Amino acid sequence: xxxxxxxxxxxxxxDAQALAQRVAAAMYARDHASxxxxxxxxxxxxxxxxxxxxxxxxxxxxxxxxxxxxxFTLADSAFAYACNSYNINTVAAGCAIEFLxxxxxxxxxxxxxxxxxxxxxxxxxDVDVKNxxxxxxxxxxxxxxRIKGAVV
Numbered sequence: 001x002x003x004x005x006x007x008x009x010x011x012x013x014x015d016a017q018a019l020a021q022r023v024a025a026a027m028y029a030r031d032h033a034s035x036x037x038x039x040x041x042x043x044x045x046x047x048x049x050x051x052x053x054x055x056x057x058x059x060x061x062x063x064x065x066x067x068x069x070x071x072f073t074l075a076d077s078a079f080a081y082a083c084n085s086y087n088i089n090t091v092a093a094g095c096a097i098e099f100l101x102x103x104x105x106x107x108x109x110x111x112x113x114x115x116x117x118x119x120x121x122x123x124x125x126d127v128d129v130k131n132x133x134x135x136x137x138x139x140x141x142x143x144x145x146r147i148k149g150a151v152v
Contacts, residue, residue: 047115
């Protein structure tokens with residue numbers, strides 16, 4: 001069960017939404033990896049993030065498909081923005097990815113991270129990575145741990 005409001009019940013408090021967006025902006029300003037890969041933040045809410053990335057020719061391997069490391073990085077970045085959205089420094093404790101279909105140069109990938117559970121210092125987040133046609137490219141599960149400090 002997710003702790004993220006999916007819009008079916010009451011709306012998120014405006015201050016929680018504003019905080020999630022401030023956190024994302026602050027993180028992105030320091031996130032040179034995501035900036036270097038032209039990863040874009042589409043949406044961030046408490047416990048949820050949507051990021052996109054166009055597959056460039058320099059991200060393609062010898063099989064003419066996206067190198068899995070770049071797909072992983074997109075999913076991992078979405079995970080990071082989702083689990084840090086509460087303004088508590090949070091890092092990955094572990095993660096795994098399953099590659100389901102190839103993507104190629106020119107494809108636009110969208111990673112949607114959703115909080116599955118959050119208990120104390122630990123969380124589990126699921127990330128779906130899809131292409132511009134809505135085909136699922138990969139599924140990722142990240143386990144998070146909260147550490148000391150705040151993002152902003």
